[in-house]
Amino acid sequence: MIRFENVSKVYTRGARPALQDVSVDVQRGEFVFLVGASGSGKSTFLSLILREHRPTRGDVYVAGRDVGRLSGWRVPKLRRQLGVVFQDFRLLQNKTVYENVAFALKVIGKPRSVVRAAVPEVLEMVGLAGKEKRMPTELSGGEQQRAAIARAIVNRPQILLADEPTGNLDPTTSLGIMRLLESINNTGTTVVMATHDDEIVNEMRRRVVELSDGVVVRDEASGAYGERESILPGLGRPPVLAGEA
Ligand SMILES: Nc1ncnc2c1ncn2[C@@H]1O[C@H](COP(=O)(O)OP(=O)(O)OP(=O)(O)O)[C@@H](O)[C@H]1O
Helix, strand or coil: CEEEEEEEECCCCCCCCCEEEEEEEECCCCEEEEECCCCCCHHHHHHHHCCCCCCCEEEEEECCEEHHHCCHHHHHHHHHCEEEEECCCCCCCCCCHHHHHHHHHHCCCCCHHHHHHHHHHHHHHCCCCCCCCCCHHHCCHHHHHHHHHHHHHCCCCCEEEEECCCCCCCHHHHHHHHHHHHHHHHCCCEEEEECCCHHHHHHHCCEEEEEECCEEEEEECCCCCCCHHHHCCCCCCCCCCCCCC
16 A cells, blocks of 8 residues: 655755665555654655655655656645644634534535535544534644544545654543544554654554664564563553453
8 A cells, every 4th residue: 555665765965864765565454653763754754655755766656656756736636545644633723623624525626415424424433523613722632633533534545644643642532542543444544653652552562663764673563662672571561451361
């Protein structure tokens, strides 16, 4: 579904590459955490999928298309296959929850009948039924992120990209957001999530791709946030219930 083939990205000539010879293959339906220190290249990785930038070397394939070589007029079609959520939610502040989600469909020309059917359904799915008329400022952080996720998936994209979606949320709220992302993934949507949230990565036990200075230093099928687990066995693992061991 997403394939990076020997991808390097240099933003400024002479500067250190933001990504260096990155090769990663994400299958349809996978859930992948992108981890790494600040500046390691996570956002750059996502921006190449979105064709916000083009690779300096190598190729990025999304749903079979070489997105670096896509002509400009095809980029909107690519982006329709991609839902995106951010740490800071990015809701339109002068629109209600309903309008925020409906807007995502209207701008791509969906007829009113589709909007009327799809918006309540997706708001129900993310747990915001009954809060359609609230303005973003009348929602908690977790609810704002749920609204942003609803907006990202209302068009049923094949891929959901999330850049630090729990970065502004407390641990309990974050867990709720992760359960939601998990349920979206369970419907077949491929999810790639950049995060610093070690607790969540350790809890979820999904594939982990770790970047360090733009280089993939780890790619584990069912990984933890960091290597320290191998030093401190048991850390971050779910507690073993009595009788289970
Ligand atoms: N638009 C840009 N122009 C120039 N350099 C950039 C640009 N975007 C990112 N960089 C540089 O590329 C490197 C990787 O940055 P990137 O934002 O991808 O890292 P990150 O892992 O997402 O960091 P964070 O966790 O802080 O969001 C950094 O050195 C950064 O300064």
